[in-house]
Amino acid sequence: MVYFILKRLLQSVFVMLAVALLAFSLFRFVGDPVSQMTGVETSVEDRERLREELGLNDPFIAQFARFTGDMLQGDFGFSYRTRQPVAEMIADRIPATLELGTVALIISLIVGIPAGVYTALRPRGFITQTILMTTLVGVSIPTFVIGIMLIFLFGVQLGWLPTFGRGGTVEIGGWTSSLFTIDGWRALILPALTLGVYQLTLTMRLVRAEMMEVLRSDYIRFATARGIPYRRLHFRHALANTMIPVITIIGLQFGGVIAFSIVTESVFQWPGMGLLFLESIRFVDIPVMGVYLVVIAFFFVLVNLLVDMLYIAIDPRLRVKEAA
Amino acid sequence: MLARFWDSDAVWAFRHSPAAIVAFIVAVLILGGALFAPWLAQSNPYDLTTFSLIDGLLPPVWEEGSDRRFLLGTDDQGRDMVSAILFGARLSLLIGLMAMLIATVLGVGLGLAAGYYGGRFDAIVMRIADVQLALPAILTALLIDGIARGLLPPSSHENLRIVVLTLAIALSLWVNFARTARASTFVERNKEYVQAAMIMGQHPLRVMFWHILPNILGPLLVIMTVDLASAILLEATLSFLGIGLPADSPSLGTLIRIGMQFLLSGEWWILWVPTLFLVALVVSINILGDFLRDVFNPRLR
Secondary structure, three states: OHHHHHHHHHHHHHHHHHHHHHHHHHHHHOOOHHHHHOOOOOOHHHHHHHHHHOOOOOOHHHHHHHHHHHHHOOOOOEOOOOOOEHHHHHHHHHHHHHHHHHHHHHHHHHHHHHHHHHHHHOOOOHHHHHHHHHHHHHHHOOHHHHHHHHHHHHHHHOOOOOOOOOOOOEEEOOEEEOOOOHHHHHHHHHHHHHHHHHHHHHHHHHHHHHHHHHHOOHHHHHHHHOOOOHHHHHHHHHHHHHHHHHHHHHHHHHHHHHHHHHHHHHHHOOOOHHHHHHHHHHOOOHHHHHHHHHHHHHHHHHHHHHHHHHHHHHOHHHHHHHHO | OHHHHHHOHHHHHHHOOHHHHHHHHHHHHHHHHHHOHHHHOOOOOOOHHHOOHHHOOOOOOOOOOOOOOOOOOEOOOOOEHHHHHHHHHHHHHHHHHHHHHHHHHHHHHHHHHHHHHOHHHHHHHHHHHHHHHHOOHHHHHHHHHHHHHHHOOHHHHHHHHHHHHHHHHHHHHHHHHHHHHHHHHHHHHOOHHHHHHHHOOOOHHHHHHHHHHHHHHHHHHHHHHHHHHHHHHHHHHHHHOOOOOOOOOOOHHHHHHHHHOOOOOOOHHHHHHHHHHHHHHHHHHHHHHHHHHHHHOHHHO
């Protein structure tokens, strides 16, 4: 058990180092940092001195070590565009994206799991066929079009909900949250729905496939033969065994939520990390791009580590295997 | 020959699936419209002399105050919406098809080689694929686009936009092909016909592409359809975000981005005409992909 966790931790460290190397290569080889920091009238000698001061003439490994060391101490460098510290810029944006992503994930699970179970239990029913057809269309509609449709319907035609920004926010210990005001929730509904719909279809399809697989297995057949009531059979025996892959997708979907939040934040002008990343691409603001990658990778690794530990907690078979 | 084709498995399934038939007709119509856009469209949206500001913001013909010349209305520049979407679809399909083909060649090549040789080469290719699979395609494409912007001199940005966009999309889609090709190659490699070809001393490339490839085409065809839809969606999304094609050579995504400016002002057709066109295109391709998957996967029948 301890060995397993240590092994996973070590793997995570290697993943983070690889991402840091990618971010560093971006910074070092895409465009010239010195020409980004100086103007046209800077002399060649001054440029050389700056290059020496910044340590850009040191060996690659030494530079990378310094870069990683700075990052560990929370020093992420400065943006080419705004000249602000990147750490501050990103930290300002993290709460908005995390709140949006979490609410979207919750929507996807609350609707997706029951829908998946229902369509697995009644594979030939009319409602099932309707739901499956709708999700196929839903997968084909790009996220931004779903956002536009929601804005058009609830923002423009009905005028019920705001269509951009975060609404009222409350600051709690440096974390700006929109979850504590009615205004904030109203602003959150449309973006979270937009982000949640695509994930919802994925959740539903996976739960359905998994549930159908479990229902075909021998132990369910045997349990049916024993005369266990269907309700107990479906929800206690079958669903419990479907939950393990569902936890996996929560981990995987997190990546999707973060990536598609770029699109959603752009449609709704939601002031999160995705919008910042998009701006950094448009203005070739390499330091912000690199740090965004590192931060995203960090969340990714963290979530996957938690998922792995949840497995052990939920599935007794894994514990046995570890002990053996 | 024709009768045999008509009675074959796939065609029989096709004739008995109304959804697939409708999707096929829609896809062919849009493809034809895009292909023959220069002859079908009454004006060229890239040529400023073929439209005029006086015709700006006209609604579609069934609305009041419309002009019979413009079936689906005009945008603020006086561009005919029908011409705009036909030319837009042309660009979207061109980029989508090219990206899908590059991804196919790259992915199938690497997957075949990885499955054939195994060992260290296989391990390296599959590790890269794993990493990329963890990142959603849109993030990869955005990143590649950002890097290209940094590497290329600013003056060449606009000229190379289509090339950069196509490559960014292709490089974010190859993984599916590589994984599928590798898995099928693993199975085929140990079959007798492949062993025989190897013993006969045929060149590995000949074994891979002449003997193995034709036998793993079925599942690859499904992925090609699905990835064509993904490529078109990716291009539309990037253009919508303002990272893709510029406003003077609008793809469907760029047209939707332009239309967003009219969302609040009542000129709904500027937004909804390209949006619905894009959705119709992608939905019909996806339905065809789903149909092909069912045909090629006997387990599901």
